[in-house]
Amino acid sequence: MTLKIHDTLRRKKVDFEPRDEANVRLYVCGPTVYDLAHIGNARPVVVFDVLSRLLRRLYPKVTYVRNITDVDDKINAAAKESGETIQVITERTTKIFHQDMAALGALDPDHEPRATEHIEGMIALIEKLLKSGNAYEAEGHVLFDVPSMPDYGRLSKLNRDELVAGARVEVAPYKRDPADFILWKPSTDDLPGWDSPWGRGRPGWHLECSVMSEKFLGPEFDIHGGGQDLIFPHHENEIAQSTCTGDAGFAKYWMHNGYLMAEGEKMSKSLGNFYTVHDLLDEFPGEAIRLALLKTHYRQPLDFTKSGLASAKAELDRFYTAIRISRQFTTTRVVDVPEEIVIELCDDLDTPMALRRLHDITSDLNNSTAPDTEKDLDRISMLAGNLLAGCSLLGLLQQDPKDWFKWQPASAAEGGLDDDAIDALITERNTARADKDFARSDEIRDQLAADGVLLEDGPDGTTWKRG
Numbered sequence: 001m002t003l004k005i006h007d008t009l010r011r012k013k014v015d016f017e018p019r020d021e022a023n024v025r026l027y028v029c030g031p032t033v034y035d036l037a038h039i040g041n042a043r044p045v046v047v048f049d050v051l052s053r054l055l056r057r058l059y060p061k062v063t064y065v066r067n068i069t070d071v072d073d074k075i076n077a078a079a080k081e082s083g084e085t086i087q088v089i090t091e092r093t094t095k096i097f098h099q100d101m102a103a104l105g106a107l108d109p110d111h112e113p114r115a116t117e118h119i120e121g122m123i124a125l126i127e128k129l130l131k132s133g134n135a136y137e138a139e140g141h142v143l144f145d146v147p148s149m150p151d152y153g154r155l156s157k158l159n160r161d162e163l164v165a166g167a168r169v170e171v172a173p174y175k176r177d178p179a180d181f182i183l184w185k186p187s188t189d190d191l192p193g194w195d196s197p198w199g200r201g202r203p204g205w206h207l208e209c210s211v212m213s214e215k216f217l218g219p220e221f222d223i224h225g226g227g228q229d230l231i232f233p234h235h236e237n238e239i240a241q242s243t244c245t246g247d248a249g250f251a252k253y254w255m256h257n258g259y260l261m262a263e264g265e266k267m268s269k270s271l272g273n274f275y276t277v278h279d280l281l282d283e284f285p286g287e288a289i290r291l292a293l294l295k296t297h298y299r300q301p302l303d304f305t306k307s308g309l310a311s312a313k314a315e316l317d318r319f320y321t322a323i324r325i326s327r328q329f330t331t332t333r334v335v336d337v338p339e340e341i342v343i344e345l346c347d348d349l350d351t352p353m354a355l356r357r358l359h360d361i362t363s364d365l366n367n368s369t370a371p372d373t374e375k376d377l378d379r380i381s382m383l384a385g386n387l388l389a390g391c392s393l394l395g396l397l398q399q400d401p402k403d404w405f406k407w408q409p410a411s412a413a414e415g416g417l418d419d420d421a422i423d424a425l426i427t428e429r430n431t432a433r434a435d436k437d438f439a440r441s442d443e444i445r446d447q448l449a450a451d452g453v454l455l456e457d458g459p460d461g462t463t464w465k466r467g
């Protein structure tokens, strides 16, 4: 099956032909760890998680690298504001980022390099760029000399005036050209800094991805991904740093996810629509957030809303219910991902179409209840297997249905019955039933129902779900 992807560089859908089929290599720009990840930060993580799952299905080996930016002026500003050390902020934020993304079902990348661990490589790249005449030193800074690279701007396709305007340069007398960008800048004693041939300082942001992608994927790899907002200047500058000397091809394909709005507007703290993943996870299961992100094609702008999240949860309820009911009749067969799901995802990650197919399978499954022949049972077993396998390629339906229906928002968990208390009451009810004390058994059922817990007595005992 041929994977087609939309390549930002060529501005069209192209057949994906890896440089080396034995090791497909993917690099995605990761978070700057100074604050909790918002839902816009989560979009590329989830999108490229689906891509990496698909690539792993199509090729024997995939190497996926996503970096962590742990040196940045935003981090310095956060430290100044809170009085904490930079390390405390970056460690804590990285840890919460990992927890949040795991809750969204994103698998860990194969490598997750941190910028501060690769300063030496960054200094070496700057020295190389100075030697090739593509960079220059000025007042303790080292800058990339944009006019030295005739095809600078080929990814963003901006003209010279747009490049200069978009660079949003501060007044910087040391720049030879307004489009030049910083590779290295001096640090005062209160800021993080490393010794370099140009004095104590720190790298410009763009540098780290050129260095870390080469370190883990080599000078030429397959796909570079990220949010659309990174095309310029970040990715343009990565290309400049990595290819201006003409000895490396860097990324063969560029993939970018579209913008995200919330409740119809640009997210902002003042509008009250600034959703962090951490807060959303108090209100919705991680899988529902993941599904809400995948219901829109990754290149389209996405309007993320609470009502959209509620309907994503309802869709997952539908999938899980179908699996749960099927298991009252038969076990779920372990099957390969249905071809129709792979076909949709191979069409530039068409997740909305793949989801439509999964709903079709669910409808078939729901129409197959009350089986009375061996053949019916076989069909249910197969359809449930198709649904599970198809969802797994999207990173959905990753829990046992029993656990899915136990989920509750954080606000309800306070003061409500916890899972252990519910299990204890069910045990007590089983004993009452065995003793034919139906008054007590009904009382327990009613008590649980009043707490929103519904019991279902089946052949394998009693299961429960939160209503």
Ligand SMILES: [Zn+2]
Pocket (backbone or CB within 6 Å): 028, 029, 030, 209, 234, 238
């Ligand atoms: Zn990057």
